[in-house]
Amino acid sequence: MSAPHDTATHTTHPINTTTSANPPLKSDATAAHPPQQKPDPTSATNDAAQGGLTTPHPSAAAELARLKIVLKASLRQYQDFPEPGILFEDILPIFANPELHEGLLRGLELAVQKQFAGHAGKPDVVVGLDARGFLFGPGLALRMGASFVPVRKKGKLPGACETAEYQKEYGSDFFQMQADAVKKGQKVLVVDDIIATGGSAAAAGSLVKKLGGEVMGYLFILELDFLKGRDKLDAPVYTLLASQEEKMEQ
Structure with a gap:
């Protein structure tokens, strides 16, 4: 299992998403x-x-499939971190390798076009969750011609903010978004590195709706599907890479 909000990568498989065949x-x-x-x-x-x-260029589907294979192979795994029974998948070396970093952004862009474009068009806003969503959310927003808005832990943002509570394994926590960050009617894509129980993503979605935005979907790199976190979300969900097969020991 991997811990929420933590993931990384290195690889010997270079990615080139810009050179034609x-x-x-x-x-x-x-x-x-x-x-x-x-x-x-x-x-x-x-x-x-x-x-x-x-x-000629490869089809979008073929390009996305190739990127998924390379990115998935580049993940590093750590047993029993941050506690016994957890399989931690580290995505951070993706960002240490420029070709992998570019491949991740291209893969996410293709995923948005595949999963969401037919339903709601491109997003007006990409909302990234504290803190791993900050690693790739701004880059994806730039590629899609959208603005980027951070969701942060309570007390980290200045000015008037909206607040949403969500449940963690032990107790609860609070997310905040600046009150003018999303305009009424804007289409919003919520992104994070991993979906586990889904509580933090659901809280971010509720903040978007409080500000009058429309959540067009949720996008993640990895998913702990046995925790059924997507069941808490009220918009389409897409996970870029295959769900983790390893489960937390009971």
């Missing part, structure tokens, strides 16, 4: 006078620039 030749590699009856090898590049032919 058949990149166009550079102009300096082109003969000055191509043989008669043969196309100028720079013409594909020129056509692409003018909205014509383009070099």
Whole structure:
């Protein structure tokens, strides 16, 4: 099992999400006078620039599937952390490797397009949960042309705030969002690294609704599905990587 709000990565599998399957030749590699009856090898590049032919790219589904495999393989696992019976999956080395970091953001972007775009369009706001949601929430928001809003523990944000309580394993805690962070009618995507019991994500969703926003969905990197946290959420849920197979020892 992995602990909520904790995860990381390193890999020997580089990711390149920007290079096409058949990149166009550079102009300096082109003969000055191509043989008669043969196309100028720079013409594909020129056509692409003018909205014509383009070099082939892998389908979004194939690209997402490949990214999932590489990202999943890069996770590091720690037994009995932070306490006995917990299998901790560490995502942090993803952010130490620029290619993996880019791959994560691209995978999340493709996941949003696959899971949510047909229902609600792109988000106006990406809401990231304290604290792992801050690692990739801003980057994803930038890619999607959305604003980023943090949800923080009580007492960490200045100015007028809305507050929501949620249950933890022992006792309760409080999340807050600045009162002007989300505008009425805005479509909001809530993101975090992992969904466990679902209490913190549900609290973030309730804050969005208090401010008049519409929760279009919840997006996570990992999920402890045996805790059934998604049952507490009232909008579509998508987990980028496969659910953890290891369970907490009873």
